[in-house]
Amino acid sequence: MAVIATKDTRLVVQGITGREGTFHALRNRDYGTNVVAGVTPGRAGQNVEGIPVFDSVADAVAKAGANTSLVIVPPRFAAEAILEAADAGIEQIICITEGIPAHDMLEVYHYVRPRGIRLLGPNCPGALSPGIANIGIIPAQVFKPGPIGLVSRSGTLTYQIGGELAAKGLGNSTIIGIGGDPVIGTSFIDALDLFQADDDTEFIVMVGEIGGSDEEAAAAVIAERITKPVVAYIAGFEAPVGKTMGHAGAIISGTAGTAAAKKEALEARGVPVGTNPTEAARIVAELVAGR
Amino acid sequence: MAVIATKDTRLVVQGITGREGTFHALRNRDYGTNVVAGVTPGRAGQNVEGIPVFDSVADAVAKAGANTSLVIVPPRFAAEAILEAADAGIEQIICITEGIPAHDMLEVYHYVRPRGIRLLGPNCPGALSPGIANIGIIPAQVFKPGPIGLVSRSGTLTYQIGGELAAKGLGNSTIIGIGGDPVIGTSFIDALDLFQADDDTEFIVMVGEIGGSDEEAAAAVIAERITKPVVAYIAGFEAPVGKTMGHAGAIISGTAGTAAAKKEALEARGVPVGTNPTEAARIVAELVAGR
């Protein structure tokens, strides 16, 4: 059945009349995603190549039955766009926007989380279930359907690993890009739980990077309740202390958040960790072959 | 097992060093309630007849294992006291305080509700499970143990009906005073669901009054999912329009909130409604006798 991006997805694209919004809305629809609406305030009644545009997410829910939102709006408006979707009864919100202020995301996180609303991102590429639906900006042609659930903090790195897996004939149930910001709605743990419960997922690949302690926390949860085999890759072994490596969340603070510490934590829980994407893909291929 | 006030209750009294706080904390303890702590900022290290006083609810949780809080503080501090309890991980908060600004309670309600924290009140007498535990200001001597769950918006009216039932030899599983304010944490519906799930409750008595539409909403829920027999009493048939009848929430606005409309809604769902406490008690007695 895959996760997040499924046959049941009824997508509204917030910011659909923007250049990026239009491009990805149509690309997602071309892939087969059920894109039912777009939202741009003041543009109600228009349409984007047949996708109806509404003034508000509430209208997209009421009039087009949207249940999932893709947020592609500039960073200074993105937090409010997420809150609008949450307030309108949207169940899953995928936010691509990079550069949202961290305090805005604190507010958003503590609004959506207690209310059981799924937020993916921000600053993430979205979710792709090959052959089923694509929500966001993941290049679908890199991936093929298969039994591997892939969760990652990085976009292009995910494509790199997806490409390496595909080259070995391996495919994915769902690819979840959780994003590279300090405050993200869906953590590794959340994604692991989704994959654990998903019938289409048999193996899990987790792509982490420096910064924070989500990989360490995930390691504990894997030991506790994830029975499907997990392979990890971590980027940033050579990253210096105190420097933000592109992603707002990718920074080693003091001695916390190093790639070595994350690798150690995962290996201590029996999760093999590749030190580069090629090695990680090879470990996965061996694991799948060994089944 | 009763509800809210149970054998597992570990009570912290917020405002314990106040006159009312001390009186009711000791009264509740005398009844058998496990009063484990009190809170008054700046008074940590003191005790109230052996009940340890802490500076904060967090300390009462960490050091005395409190899981339920009784809030008896002046109205201008009560909302923050409730939030403090919620923030400290308290599972059930019973707020006696009358006169809390309605906007303060809006904030409190929308904080505790999504987080699954039970709030009873404010402006309520609390909860009493005869023979087990008493949290709040309900005069326990009026009630005796038995199979009737009693839920009410009014304090003395509850005692009146409890007294009439006791005079007929009938007792209660738990008496829940939900309070007379416009914004209360636990509604009739919440109480009905609690009683429906409670093994000790066989019959339910619901004491409503003018104002709002909680009784009407409860009528719909009774028809939908409450299988235990329910008897109701509504006060305020003679109340004029637009006047607040003592409780901040007891006001008929336009044509909404009349006792007649509530009686009609309940009777339409098969719930007998007494027009005075004596009649209501008689209906309950007949129902119990008929079993």
Place this chain on the structure above:
Amino acid sequence: MDLYEHQGKELFAKAGIPVAAGRVAFTVAEARAAAEALGGRVVVKSQVLTGGRGKAGGVKVVSGPDEAAAAAEAILGLDINGHITRRLWIEEAVAIDREYYASVTFDRAAKMPLMMLTTMGGMDVEAVARDHPDRLARLHVDPALGFRGFHAVQLMSAAGIPVDERKAVGAMLAQIYGVFVAEDAMLVEVNPLVILDDGTLLAADSKMTIDDNALFRHADSSAMRDVAAADPQEQAAHEADLAYVKLDGDVGILGNGAGLVMSTVDVVAQAGGRPANFLDVGGGASAEKIATALGIVLSDEKVKSVLFNIFGGITRCDEVAKGLLGALETTAVRAPIVVRLDGTNDVEGRELLERAARPEITVEKTMLEAAATAVRLAREAR
């Protein structure tokens, strides 16, 4: 607490909501002076806490001080739905192009503020709701979010506000919600919200209700209470912090606890009597408090008998009996009092009363018996 139009507009102005310049007037002379000060065309408006002022002749547009004085002469003392006009609001007349309606109410069922907006302003919103429900946009605002830009868009889109007006209308909606929160209001209504000839917006009327429980943090709106307009019993009760509501019968009713007193009112009516009031004395039992409460009930000249209904919980009935007997020492009682004591120490309480053998007191054991007696005594005294 309901505010007069001019009081609401004072709070509006503080929040930056545009209103016409104006002055309050209690006399014809003050009205003339106000019109002189304002200059040009002015509107003379009755200040009463009820609707339908226009239809009742309580609002007149005039062109100068003389006409303003004449209008004031006509409107002062005017009875509008039972409310006598005792004050006027004289404000600059404005050139109105269109009339909208906007409000925020405290929706207790949803436990959220409810905002409403329609382009059919100036008329009764209930009529719009009934006859043109599709034209009345309604929106609940989650207090955990507050009023956001998307709320404004959603409301204005549903109400059919033209896109080129949305920036200005949206800003005013945010201000109206801001006043609702900042002033602890239960209701803020702007009807009409007018679009002037020059395209700017203005709150042409104001209706506000403030939460009594929050007045402690609003010195300015607390001071707006119109003591003179209040019923004397209600005012005395308010000052004594007792919950009192005047009804129009002859059986005075006191008791402890709002629900029990409401129920007592009901049973008096069921016994064929006519309740004169609702009065909750609360939890205390002091002689002073009981004396004050009795005094308020009896100051209503229509009262022919009094029913004092107590269910003792925390409050002990013997203490109440002592309090009542103490109160009778200091209060001259001109009507018979029926006392019902039940609950904690009720036997002791009844004994105390019977032993005192005060001629004005009749003791009953149950609420229904007490109601029947009080009704009979009132009938006998007519």
Place this chain on the structure above:
Amino acid sequence: MDLYEHQGKELFAKAGIPVAAGRVAFTVAEARAAAEALGGRVVVKSQVLTGGRGKAGGVKVVSGPDEAAAAAEAILGLDINGHITRRLWIEEAVAIDREYYASVTFDRAAKMPLMMLTTMGGMDVEAVARDHPDRLARLHVDPALGFRGFHAVQLMSAAGIPVDERKAVGAMLAQIYGVFVAEDAMLVEVNPLVILDDGTLLAADSKMTIDDNALFRHADSSAMRDVAAADPQEQAAHEADLAYVKLDGDVGILGNGAGLVMSTVDVVAQAGGRPANFLDVGGGASAEKIATALGIVLSDEKVKSVLFNIFGGITRCDEVAKGLLGALETTAVRAPIVVRLDGTNDVEGRELLERAARPEITVEKTMLEAAATAVRLAREAR
């Protein structure tokens, strides 16, 4: 973005947090003038974005302008943990009775602000955490609640603040949290928070980090960026909106996507090379953008070879190849470039590059091969 002490104190003062009066000085003369203007005893403090100033001799208390000038002479140019002192903060000396410590940090693991408070101020808080963990009070603040009175009580109770000081300290904690939120800070640290002889409080030092993503709404703190102190490559990248981090090797690295570039840095090191930088060119593929990025990498004189690693997703590899070739038209390249193109239209992209046959470009198909080649070329160029 990290702020200097004096910049943080400017924001503190705006928020009502008491700080000593002071002036910035970039020269000895300015330091003398500041001391003259302030009068009396002053403190001359090195302004560097690192700790340990006191131990390094970067803070001196002096009694007048002459001594201040002498202290400035000594401190200007002082190297403190690799940071050269280029500015001073001259402030009034105060009479300190006790030193506390208070901070708010953005705790990403808990996804809440973390407040810390201890009465052991003036020293390194990591040392307090290690040696006296029971003396360091820690409290997460739920952003849905904000900082409340009970948070202050809880922190102060845990830190052992005497009851009679709690009103003042609690108010300052609220102000510190207020600055954290109002300024979009990731860190606000007051160490020491001093209690003066007269019992009043004062923030005697300030350490603040502002969220770069929020600078668009903070014109004042945006203007505080010390362009002169930044690394020239980092500054150029910042202006071009490119994510760049300088490392200390000789293999320049560019790629699309932060994760992929971090990974590229790793594989270069695994191949025995030494990465010179991290540079994420992002999703675009325009010649202009690629030229800018190449220019930044090559302006680091240590760079001996460049690895350009692209995984095409939305971005097409043939467009990247065209952009790169276009960039080479305008940019003089002094080091060999190894290009790896994979993903969307990679075959077309590689063909374009091979057909162009630029001598400075070597094309590789995989990331590991590209890294090995770039490392070899750098070694050959040494």
